[in-house]
Amino acid sequence: MAVKIFYAFLTLIGGIAYGLLLGGISRKITARMQNRRGPTIFQNFIDVWKLFRKKTAISHGVMFYLAPMFRLFGGAGTFLLIPVVIDSPYLSNFSFGGDLLVVMYFMVFGCLGMALGAAESGHPHAPIAVTRGLSQMAGYELPFVISVVVLMVADKTTTIEGIVRAQQGGILHWHLFTHPFAAAAAFVSLLGMMMSYPFQVVMAPQEIPVGPPTEYSATFLSYMFSGRSVFAVAKYVLFMDLFLGGATNLLWAFVKTFIIFLWPLFITNVFPRFRLEQSVLFFWTWPTLIGLIDLIRIFIVR
Amino acid sequence: MGKDKYFLNENPEKLTYSGVFKRFDDWARARSLWVVAYGTGCGAIEIRPTFTSRFDAERLGMQMVGTPRQADVIIISGYLTVKTLKRVIRVYEQMQSPKYVVALGACPINGGMYYDSYNAINRLDLYLPVDVWVTGCMPRPEAILAGFKKLQELIDSGKADGWKKYIDNLEWYRENQKKIIKNWRMPNYNW
Numbered sequence: 411m412a413v414k415i416f417y418a419f420l421t422l423i424g425g426i427a428y429g430l431l432l433g434g435i436s437r438k439i440t441a442r443m444q445n446r447r448g449p450t451i452f453q454n455f456i457d458v459w460k461l462f463r464k465k466t467a468i469s470h471g472v473m474f475y476l477a478p479m480f481r482l483f484g485g486a487g488t489f490l491l492i493p494v495v496i497d498s499p500y501l502s503n504f505s506f507g508g509d510l511l512v513v514m515y516f517m518v519f520g521c522l523g524m525a526l527g528a529a530e531s532g533h534p535h536a537p538i539a540v541t542r543g544l545s546q547m548a549g550y551e552l553p554f555v556i557s558v559v560v561l562m563v564a565d566k567t568t569t570i571e572g573i574v575r576a577q578q579g580g581i582l583h584w585h586l587f588t589h590p591f592a593a594a595a596a597f598v599s600l601l602g603m604m605m606s607y608p609f610q611v612v613m614a615p616q617e618i619p620v621g622p623p624t625e626y627s628a629t630f631l632s633y634m635f636s637g638r639s640v641f642a643v644a645k646y647v648l649f650m651d652l653f654l655g656g657a658t659n660l661l662w663a664f665v666k667t668f669i670i671f672l673w674p675l676f677i678t679n680v681f682p683r684f685r686l687e688q689s690v691l692f693f694w695t696w697p698t699l700i701g702l703i704d705l706i707r708i709f710i711v712r
Numbered sequence: 713m714g715k716d717k718y719f720l721n722e723n724p725e726k727l728t729y730s731g732v733f734k735r736f737d738d739w740a741r742a743r744s745l746w747v748v749a750y751g752t753g754c755g756a757i758e759i760r761p762t763f764t765s766r767f768d769a770e771r772l773g774m775q776m777v778g779t780p781r782q783a784d785v786i787i788i789s790g791y792l793t794v795k796t797l798k799r800v801i802r803v804y805e806q807m808q809s810p811k812y813v814v815a816l817g818a819c820p821i822n823g824g825m826y827y828d829s830y831n832a833i834n835r836l837d838l839y840l841p842v843d844v845w846v847t848g849c850m851p852r853p854e855a856i857l858a859g860f861k862k863l864q865e866l867i868d869s870g871k872a873d874g875w876k877k878y879i880d881n882l883e884w885y886r887e888n889q890k891k892i893i894k895n896w897r898m899p900n901y902n903w
Contacts, residue, residue, distance in 0.1 A: 456773060460737075460740040460784075463737045463741075464809070464810070466808050619749075619777070620779055623782075624781065626781065628808050
C-alpha cells in the first residue's frame with residue numbers, strides 16, 4: 411500500500427508537470443498560428459514558480475483559502491482515480507470497481523470548490539463568472555453523460571478498466587469507431603470542459619477579465635494553475651481510456667493524450683466566442699442529439 | 713497602519729523565509745512579468761502593438777492580465793492627471809509584492825508638454841517608486857521592449873526594489889500623494 415501511495419504521488423507530480431508542459435506547448439502553438447515567436451514551452455513552469463513565491467496579503471475568509479485546495483485536489487483526485495496505463499502495477503492509480511461514476515462526481519468537485527471560494531472573494535466579476543461556469547457545466551454535462559452511459563451499457567461495466575479492456579484488439583475496436591456518435595458528443599463536450607474558445611464565457615478575458623480567480627494572486631493562484639493543469643491531463647487521460655482504447659505503455663499514453671490535447675487547441679485558435687445562452691443551447695441540442703443517436707442504437711441493437 | 717482584519721498588519725517580507733531560493737526566484741520573476749492592462753495616458757496606444765503579433769512581448773515571458781491582484785508590473789503610459797493618479801495609486805497598492813513600475817515617455821519624468829498644466833503631475837517619482845524610465849514622446853514599441861529588457865536585468869540581479877522603497881518610505885510617499893489628491897478616501901496600504 412505504501413508503495414502504491416508512493417507511485418501515485420509520483421504519477422501526480424508527473425501529471426502536473428505534463429499538464430504545465432502541455433500548457434506551454436499550447437501557448438507556443440497559439441503564438442505560431444498568430445505568426446509570432448511566443449514564449450518558451452517551459453513558460454508555465456516559470457509562471458507557477460514565480461506565483462508560488464510571490465507574497466500575498468489578501469484574505470476574504472476561510473472559503474477563500476480553501477478554494478485553491480479544492481481546485482488542486484479536485485484535479486488531483488480525478489487524476490488519481492483514472493488508470494493511466496492499464497495492467498501496470500504502478501500507473502493504474504487508485505482505480506476500483508464502479509469508478510467511472512466516482513470520476514464523474516469528482517470532476518464537478520473542483521469547480522464547486524472554486525465557485526464557493528470565488529463567490530466569497532467579493533469581487534463583482536467573480537459571481538458572474540461562477541454563474542456562467544456552472545450554467546455551462548449543466549450544458550456540457552448532458553452530452554457527456556449520455557455518451558458515457560452509451561459506453562457503460564455497451565460494455566456492461568462501469569469501471570474504466572473494463573471499458574478499456576473492451577476496446578483491446580485493434581484500432582477498430584476503439585469506441586471512437588464502434589460508437590462514433592457517442593464519441594462525437596463527448597468530444598464536443600470536451601471543448602466545453604476545457605473552456606476552449608467557442609465556450610470561453612467563463613474566463614472571458616475581454617469582459618470579466620480573468621473569471622472566477624479575479625481576486626486570487628500569488629500562491630493561491632499557483633495552486634489553481636497546477637490544479638487546472640492536472641485536471642486537464644485527467645480529462646485527456648479519461649478520454650483516452652474511454653474512446654481511444656486506453657494505453658498499454660507510457661509512450662502510447664503520451665501520444666494519445668497529446669492527440670486529444672490538440673483537438674480543443676486547434677478549435678480554440680480559430681473561433682470567436684458564444685454568449686452563455688448560445689453555448690448552453692448549443693450543448694443541449696447538437697451534441698445531445700448526436701449522442702442520443704448512439705443511445706437509441708445501443709438499446710435497439712441489444 | 714490600522715488593524716484591519718482582512719489584511720496583514722505586518723510587512724510579509726519579514727514573515728517569509730529568505731535566502732535559499734532567492735537567486736532562482738529572481739530568475740523566474742524576471743522571465744515571467746505579468747502586466748496589468750491599465751492604460752493611463754496617450755502611451756497606452758503603444759502598448760497594444762508591443763503585446764500583439766508585430767512585436768510580441770510574450771516571447772520575453774510577459775503577458776497582460778486583467779486584474780492588479782495577479783500583476784507584477786504596472787506601466788504608467790504617459791501623462792498622469794490628478795484624477796488618474798489616485799486610481800494608479802489604488803491599483804499599485806492592490807498589486808502583490810514584489811511589484812514594479814515602468815514609466816513611459818517624457819511626461820512622468822518632468823511633465824513633458826503638460827509641464828504647466830493645472831491638473832497633470834510633473835514628477836511621478838514623488839508619488840510612486842519607479843523602477844525603469846523609458847523616454848520619448850511617445851517611445852516606440854522597440855524602446856518599450858528595451859525598457860522591459862532593462863527591467864528584467866534589474867530584477868535578475870536583484871536591484872529592482874522599488875516596492876521595498878515604497879514600504880520603507882510610505883509616510884513620505886503618502887505625504888506627497890495627499891498634497892496632490894485633496895479628497896483622500898482610500899483604504900490603508902496592506903503591504
